[in-house]
Amino acid sequence: MINLKSNSFTIPGKGTTTGEIECQIRIVHLERVLQAKREALPEEESARLALTYKILGDPTRLKIVMALNNGEMCVCDLAAFLGLSESAVSHQLRRLKDLALVRPRRQGQTLFYTINDSHVAAIINIGLEHIREGG
Amino acid sequence: MINLKSNSFTIPGKGTTTGEIECQIRIVHLERVLQAKREALPEEESARLALTYKILGDPTRLKIVMALNNGEMCVCDLAAFLGLSESAVSHQLRRLKDLALVRPRRQGQTLFYTINDSHVAAIINIGLEHIREGG
DNA sequence: ATTATATTTGATCAATTGATCAGATATAAT
DNA sequence: ATTATATCTGATCAATTGATCAAATATAAT
Numbered sequence: 001m002i003n004l005k006s007n008s009f010t011i012p013g014k015g016t017t018t019g020e021i022e023c024q025i026r027i028v029h030l031e032r033v034l035q036a037k038r039e040a041l042p043e044e045e046s047a048r049l050a051l052t053y054k055i056l057g058d059p060t061r062l063k064i065v066m067a068l069n070n071g072e073m074c075v076c077d078l079a080a081f082l083g084l085s086e087s088a089v090s091h092q093l094r095r096l097k098d099l100a101l102v103r104p105r106r107q108g109q110t111l112f113y114t115i116n117d118s119h120v121a122a123i124i125n126i127g128l129e130h131i132r133e134g135g
Numbered sequence: 136m137i138n139l140k141s142n143s144f145t146i147p148g149k150g151t152t153t154g155e156i157e158c159q160i161r162i163v164h165l166e167r168v169l170q171a172k173r174e175a176l177p178e179e180e181s182a183r184l185a186l187t188y189k190i191l192g193d194p195t196r197l198k199i200v201m202a203l204n205n206g207e208m209c210v211c212d213l214a215a216f217l218g219l220s221e222s223a224v225s226h227q228l229r230r231l232k233d234l235a236l237v238r239p240r241r242q243g244q245t246l247f248y249t250i251n252d253s254h255v256a257a258i259i260n261i262g263l264e265h266i267r268e269g270g
Numbered sequence: 271a272t273t274a275t276a277t278t279t280g281a282t283c284a285a286t287t288g289a290t291c292a293g294a295t296a297t298a299a300t
Numbered sequence: 301a302t303t304a305t306a307t308c309t310g311a312t313c314a315a316t317t318g319a320t321c322a323a324a325t326a327t328a329a330t
Binding site: 025026027028033035037040045047049050052059061063066067070071074076079080081110123124127128129130 | 189191209252
């Protein structure tokens with residue numbers, strides 16, 4: 001147990017410590033905690049990364065991505081494939097597009113969606129390896 | 136527009152088609168839809184994969200995983216690092232453990248958590264590459 | 271045995287989420 | 301211009317989620 005005064009640690013129920021508030025945070029290995037703080041990604045970047053996984057972390061959206069991995073598809077074909085309304089698919093495609101996971105190509109009235117870059121397929125392949133062994 | 140009778144497609148508001156219900160699903164490229172159906176992962180597997188990403192897709196959990204990527208840490212140190220209650224951290228560790236993303240090692244009363252396998256770090260590295268270029 | 275320490279567990283609740291619906295755009299055809 | 305087609309958008313609502321709290325284990329120390 002280590003006593004901390006006026007540093008940058010945030011205490012669960014009490015917000016961030018400022019001024020002379022004396023607080024007790026249980027830290028068993030201080031160096032380890034400080035190292036984690038030092039090496040942590042900037043908040044903005046880790047938030048973005050988390051959001052990327054979150055977007056992949058929905059069955060409908062993941063199925064979309066995996067289907068597109070075999071070639072581009074239009075909204076209505078995806079809807080037929082998934083058994084969902086075209087509106088639902090469009091909503092999900094927008095979220096995937098916002099995170100640069102898929103990308104549209106317009107041909108007349110039809111929008112064909114594709115995987116945006118090679119990282120997406122790579123993430124999925126490694127994820128599959130993970131769940132297939134030991135998971 | 137293609138007319139389908141009594142096949143295995145599911146129609147948005149009407150459940151899965153059975154018997155003689157005549158339905159109209161808009162399919163522009165039937166081969167593409169059928170290919171997607173053929174090559175889709177078994178439902179159970181894609182659900183598991185989605186869940187894996189979902190679990191990584193929360194800022195708190197992702198920070199935990201990234202911190203552990205630099206070496207094992209105990210629950211209370213993680214709590215101090217994150218500025219969260221130990222209970223909150225424990226709850227999240229459980230979810231990470233359930234998906235085999237982290238793994239505990241007991242030493243007396245203390246539980247040290249580690250990244251479970253190399254795939255986890257790989258997924259994160261590729262995710263980072265993705266958001267850092269073009270994202 | 272009793273007490274202290276480290277973590278886990280179950281309940282609660284505000285906040286977020288995903289599919290649907292109705293209506294809005296955007297492009298093409300007549 | 302009008303109509304049809306393909307997709308998008310905003311609102312709604314049940315269901316899920318994450319942090320907190322209080323209480324329960326589990327291990328260690330006296």
